[in-house]
Amino acid sequence: MTVEEFEEFYAHSAKQLVGQVYLMTGDLHEAQDVVQEAFVRAWDRRARLSRDAGPEAWVRTVAWRLAVSRWRRRGRAADAWRRHGGTAPAASPGPGTVALVAALRQLPEKQRRVAVLHYVCDLTVEQVAAETGISAGTVKTHLSRARTALRPHLEALDA
The missing domain is CATH 1.10.10.10 (Winged helix-like DNA-binding domain superfamily/Winged helix DNA-binding domain)
Structure with a gap:
């Protein structure tokens, strides 16, 4: 996948993937974070991603796995994060x-x-x-x- 194709893929898919992962996790901020991280990982392997092979499914799966890993690792840290807030609130x-x-x-x-x-x-x-x-x-x-x-x-x- 060329740089231009990846940029188009990101522009077309990012918001939709955040919405999908939000529905899976129930946490909008977490969904935004893990989808962004999944796209960073996809960027590093963009030469191997192919439209036919389902880059959207790959990003969604990586985002899901990141979310699950965070849940397991974080435990009580999630409560502290919510108490102290994060970045500017999303819509x-x-x-x-x-x-x-x-x-x-x-x-x-x-x-x-x-x-x-x-x-x-x-x-x-x-x-x-x-x-x-x-x-x-x-x-x-x-x-x-x-x-x-x-x-x-x-x-x-x-x-």
Whole structure:
């Protein structure tokens, strides 16, 4: 991937990837941070990234793994970070997004990730299975359970 192609890829994908990772993690600042770090890592390997090989999936997977690593490493440091604040606040998400994130937070981690990849990122069951390393049947099970768990929350939004 040339420098120009990478810049175009970044411009086209960054905001969307932040939104996707935000829905998976439930933390907008964390999503912005890990997606940015994933793009830095992608920059270093841009010669090997190919549009056909799915650079967006690669960046999303790296961002997810970074987020999980941070959760494991950080423990109580996350609370201190929130107490003391960070950089200038990003634009607030709308009420529908806040409600969706709150509903997604009720799901177990694997169900939440699979649901976001399938319904928000618009990946097929097979693509979700490949990206998460679980079987297509397990992806379908997680999707079914996620839909069942989310139904009351989403119906309340429509009311």
